[in-house]
Each structure stands twice: as structure tokens, then as C-alpha cells.
Amino acid sequence: MGKNNKQRFERETNVSTKINADKVKTKVNGGVFVYTGAISVNELSNSLNVPASEIIKFLFMQKKMVTINTVLDDELIGLVCLQFGYDFQKKHIVAAENFEEVEINDDPSKLKGRPPVVTIMGHVDHGKTTLIDAIRNSNLVAGEVGGISQEIGAYQKEINGHKITFIDTPGHEAFTAMRSRGASVTDIVVLVVAADDGVMPQTIEAIDHAKSAGVPIIVAINKIDKPGADPERVKNELMQHDIVAEDYGGDVICVEISAKKKVNIDGLLETIILVSEMKELKANPDRYALGTVLEAKLDRNEGPKATLLIQNGTLKEGDYLVVGTSYGKARRMTNEFKKVLNVATPSTPVSVIGLAEVPEAGDRFMAFAEESEARAIALKRKQLKEAKEKNKTSAASLDDLYKLANSGDVQTINIIIKADSTGSAEAVKTSLEKLNSDKININVIRATSGAITESDVLLASASKAIVYGFNVRPDARTRAKAEEEKVEIRLHNIIYALIEEIQDAMKGMLKKEKVEKVTGQAEIRKLFKVSKVGTIGGCMVTDGVIKNQSPIRLLREGVVVFEGKLASLQREKDQVKEVKAGFECGLLIDGFNDIKEGDIVEGYEMVEVD
Ligand code: GDP
Numbered sequence: 001m002g003k004n005n006k007q008r009f010e011r012e013t014n015v016s017t018k019i020n021a022d023k024v025k026t027k028v029n030g031g032v033f034v035y036t037g038a039i040s041v042n043e044l045s046n047s048l049n050v051p052a053s054e055i056i057k058f059l060f061m062q063k064k065m066v067t068i069n070t071v072l073d074d075e076l077i078g079l080v081c082l083q084f085g086y087d088f089q090k091k092h093i094v095a096a097e098n099f100e101e102v103e104i105n106d107d108p109s110k111l112k113g114r115p116p117v118v119t120i121m122g123h124v125d126h127g128k129t130t131l132i133d134a135i136r137n138s139n140l141v142a143g144e145v146g147g148i149s150q151e152i153g154a155y156q157k158e159i160n161g162h163k164i165t166f167i168d169t170p171g172h173e174a175f176t177a178m179r180s181r182g183a184s185v186t187d188i189v190v191l192v193v194a195a196d197d198g199v200m201p202q203t204i205e206a207i208d209h210a211k212s213a214g215v216p217i218i219v220a221i222n223k224i225d226k227p228g229a230d231p232e233r234v235k236n237e238l239m240q241h242d243i244v245a246e247d248y249g250g251d252v253i254c255v256e257i258s259a260k261k262k263v264n265i266d267g268l269l270e271t272i273i274l275v276s277e278m279k280e281l282k283a284n285p286d287r288y289a290l291g292t293v294l295e296a297k298l299d300r301n302e303g304p305k306a307t308l309l310i311q312n313g314t315l316k317e318g319d320y321l322v323v324g325t326s327y328g329k330a331r332r333m334t335n336e337f338k339k340v341l342n343v344a345t346p347s348t349p350v351s352v353i354g355l356a357e358v359p360e361a362g363d364r365f366m367a368f369a370e371e372s373e374a375r376a377i378a379l380k381r382k383q384l385k386e387a388k389e390k391n392k393t394s395a396a397s398l399d400d401l402y403k404l405a406n407s408g409d410v411q412t413i414n415i416i417i418k419a420d421s422t423g424s425a426e427a428v429k430t431s432l433e434k435l436n437s438d439k440i441n442i443n444v445i446r447a448t449s450g451a452i453t454e455s456d457v458l459l460a461s462a463s464k465a466i467v468y469g470f471n472v473r474p475d476a477r478t479r480a481k482a483e484e485e486k487v488e489i490r491l492h493n494i495i496y497a498l499i500e501e502i503q504d505a506m507k508g509m510l511k512k513e514k515v516e517k518v519t520g521q522a523e524i525r526k527l528f529k530v531s532k533v534g535t536i537g538g539c540m541v542t543d544g545v546i547k548n549q550s551p552i553r554l555l556r557e558g559v560v561v562f563e564g565k566l567a568s569l570q571r572e573k574d575q576v577k578e579v580k581a582g583f584e585c586g587l588l589i590d591g592f593n594d595i596k597e598g599d600i601v602e603g604y605e606m607v608e609v610d
Helices: 002-008 041-048 052-061 074-083 128-137 172-180 201-213 231-239 265-279 371-390 398-405 422-433 454-463 476-485 495-506
Strands: 026-029 032-035 087-090 117-122 154-159 162-167 188-194 217-222 254-256 290-299 303-312 320-323 326-334 349-355 364-368 411-419 440-449 465-470 489-492 514-530 534-547 551-556 559-571 578-580 584-589 600-608
Touching: 026 041, 032 041, 032 074, 041 052, 041 074, 052 074, 074 087, 117 128, 117 201, 117 217, 128 154, 128 162, 128 188, 128 217, 128 265, 154 265, 154 349, 162 265, 172 201, 172 454, 188 201, 188 265, 201 440, 201 454, 217 231, 217 265, 231 254, 254 265, 320 349, 320 371, 326 371, 364 371, 398 495, 411 422, 411 454, 422 440, 422 465, 422 495, 440 454, 454 465, 454 476, 465 495, 476 534, 489 495, 514 584, 534 559, 534 600, 559 578
Parallel strands: 032 087, 117 162, 117 188, 188 217, 217 254, 411 440, 411 465, 465 489
Antiparallel strands: 026 032, 154 162, 290 303, 290 364, 303 349, 320 326, 320 364, 326 349, 514 534, 514 600, 534 578, 534 584, 551 559, 551 600, 559 584
């Protein structure tokens, strides 16, 4: 059926694999000279319709000696364009296999409204799952009851003739995981806050995520049926995080609901429509589909099966798809009711079979008319990915700061601050923000108290931020995650040293002679009080190695409570030089007896780097 359909249903392609883009170098478009790379005086003269001699004369006046064959750089091209009354724009040529970077320029007349894509976030137990269920089961039409399959991971809901797409996985893990892979699928975040509990740590995390993704928030104040419900308190607490409710003069809509008693669910849905209409979400259904994988798995009977969110264009059964680094044919598409669809329009989630491999959530996909195109692009993407993995680059690092500061444009550097108290987190934040200059905008996306956690690393990776720990440390798992995600974690215990380091980095004078390297961690599991000696910690080395000569610090819940050295390190009855992971040991900290079960002893060394 593929061929016939193709004739009846013309769609624009998203990337062209046929034209060698390098050959189409220049174009004058409404007074704007669009070019892609270095061009000669002769070429520029032809494109702008200005005699070459005029260009040569003008450049001569600028003390630039050129001939008709001289290849001009961006600066000179710009100068010439302005002189002869053209604006100019340099276009990046994006190879078809980098389809994530392809800029889709839809003809405005082809754009049609599309449903908003909504993610529900909030603190644990505030009612996200209950709300998702309540929405899923609200306004069900006969035949749909009990029919929504959970496995698809997203579903659409209709209210007053408008559709809304909900991403099923609540919480910010899925949201962050997508963003750290460069995918943004959410148009609106519904932040669930329990009216009897108020703003809690994960509420704040969700706010951070939504803000750093630039996604508008609708607050669903939940559990208003409960006796202790206090919506005004919730609004007041939210205000401390720059979420200002409409009735407090802000622009955030708060909707009071009870997910459990199904109170005002329609009101929430109507608000979502209202906010989405303000955003004027649009897409062009008349192009081949592109979008993101929401979920994927290997189905025993059907093979690789993926839920795709169509973000632009239309996917038709029989289209060839490149997903991540593999390709296939959309053999069968089904919606959340397991109903077979022939076409899926923008913002529709569909479950698709026919792919060669199981993609990953967050992978982007694109549809093609020809199998040969899809195959070639998938192959190139695979090669590219392998090459990239060999030299994965970091999300953001202090080294980059200098380059940013000197790049000319105003640059934003994202920073996450974790400190031993809210007060010091605020103090560090304020001091850092004072460093803002006309070139660098320091943007603190999170400043809270507590240990550095995997959630910080994920947020850092997603928003290309540097993590600063002030008197707090990451545990071994978080450190490993940071290494994997190439997130830079900097640790300090003196504010001015931290500030100085950033200032130096901005000036390009980063001193890197010595950096700290953690050698290992041990967990204190038992205390032995020995008179005249002190309290000996019975430990298990959980990671790396603990050495009797290394400097150590004592961490309690990720916060540094003591720094110093060991007075002794024992295995059984013997004094030893070091103890490796997986072994028990007894240790005594020099000058510190106030150890507790569960404390972590961290050993480190200062190592030279070039
Ligand atoms: P999640 O962790 O955010 O997904 O929270 P759940 O949806 O699992 O809800 C946590 C608990 O709160 C459950 O026992 C729900 O029954 C209860 N709950 C959720 N919404 C409401 C509500 O509107 N009113 C009341 N009274 N309880 C609710």
C-alpha cells in the first residue's frame, strides 16, 4: 500500500540526502545574503550583483588587498554586504545524519495548531500517580473504559474538543533523562503540590527543572479534600521559589484539585488548554514525521517496539524511520487504546513496531520516503556515534569559562550550588551573581543545602552546568555518575577561594597545578570506646582504598564534619598502611572522637596535573 499512499499524500521531506548542500553556497533572500562558507570575490560579486571591481575597490579602501580570486572570510563578507546594502547570515550546513540539528523552517501558512505535551511532576506522595489515573479515566467515551494501555507511556485526552498529550511517567527522572540527551518533549509542566504538605524538596527540584528547560508551570494544588489543606500556604511557599500565583500578582495559574475525589480535574484540563493556546503551539502536518522516542522495549512476539512522540509532521504506516542509530519501517502503529492508526499527526504518541533494534528513550527519530535513504542515514549515524563515544566531551567545565568570556557574545554559564546549609548556599549564590559582567552571565540554577546527589549531576548534565560543593561532597556513586556524564564537580570550603577560582577562570588564569583525587571511602559501622585512646571506628571500606598517611575528611550525610588525618589504621590487631574496598578495618581519627555509625571516612590525595 505504501506506493499508492505516497502518490496521494505528498509530504515535505525533512532533510535532503540528494542535493550536495555544499554546492548551494549562496542565496540572496529578501535583502539578506545567505551563505554557508568562505567564498571568493568573484562569487560574491555574482551573488550580490555588484561588479567585482567595486568590491575590490571598497576592500582596498579598508586596507585589504584582494583580487577577484581571493577567498573572503566571514568578517570581509559581512563588510562587503553592509557596504552594498545587504544584510547577511551565515548558515550552518548540517549533514542529513545529524538530523537533530536540522532547522525545520516551516512555511507559516502550513502551520496548524497542535496539542500541548504535558508532564506531571512533584514531590513523592503528593498525588502524581493518582492524578494521572484520574485524568486517564476522566471523560471516557463508551468503548474506551478500562481500555487505556499503560505500556505506551503516554496518552491523549480530549476536553471541549481540544486534545492534550500526557506523558505517563511522573516525576522528573524521565524529564531530566530526556533533557540530558538533548530532547525536549514537554510543553507544559503540571506541578502537583499537596495542600496539606506544601512545598517539599522534590517540588523545588521540579521547579528547577521546568525553569531551566524554559517550560511554563501550572500548579495543581492537590488533596484539597483533606482537613489540613491550606492552598494559601502552598502559594506563599511557592513564592519563595519565584513561582507567583495569579492572585498574588504573578502569572502562574494555580488550580485546586483533589485527584482522589476527582474534584476539578476538568478545571485543570481547561487550564492546560488555556496555557497552551497562549503558547500558540504549532506544527506542520504536511511533512515527514520527526520526534522523540518516549519508551522502547523488546516485545517477545512483535520485536522492537517503541512509543514515538510525533513532534512535527505526520507519520504514516509504511514510512521508513531512522530512530537513534537504527532504521526500520513503521509496520504497524497503535494508539493508547491499541487501536491501529494509519496516520499519526503532531503531538500524537504512537506505539510502533518494525524497527530493527530497540532504541533508547530520548532518541530522536525522523521518517523518510525511501528505504535507501533511511538505511544510509542510520549507518552514518551509527559510525558517528561510535566515533563520538570515543571522545565524549564534557558538559561544561571551568576551562570553558575563559573561552566563553572571550568569545565576544554574552554567554551564560549555568551553576549548581550545594552547601552545608541553606544560608551558605544563598551566600555563595549571591557572591557568584556579583561576578556577572557584560560578557558572562552566571546563572545559578539550583542552590540548596545537602550532599551532592545524582539528581544534581543529572540536572547539570541536562543544562550543561558546573556543580559547586561548598563543605559538602558527592558519594562514590554520584562521583561515578558525574564521570560518566562528564559533569565537572568543584569542591570548596572557603567562599572566597571558590569565588577566586571562578574569577581566575573567567580571566583565563585557571591554576591547575594540583587537584584533589579521592582514593577511597569507608563507612563506620561500629563504635569502640577505648579509654585513654578514644573512639575507634569499626569500618568497611566501600570504595577504593583508605591509606594511613592520606589526609581524610569525615562526612555525615554528605556534609564535611571534620578534616584531618588518621591516628591509626588497623586490620585485625595489626597496624596497616592501607585497606582496600571490601575489607573491614578499625580506625582512629587524630584529634576527633565524635564519630557516629553511618559516617563516611573519605581519604584523598593531592595530585599534580599539567
Ligand atoms: P505520587 O507519589 O506523587 O505518585 O503520589 P500518589 O498518587 O501515589 O499518592 C500518594 C497518596 O496520596 C496515595 O495514598 C493517594 O491515595 C493519596 N492522594 C492522592 N491524591 C489525593 C487527594 O486528592 N486527596 C487525598 N485525600 N488523598 C490523595
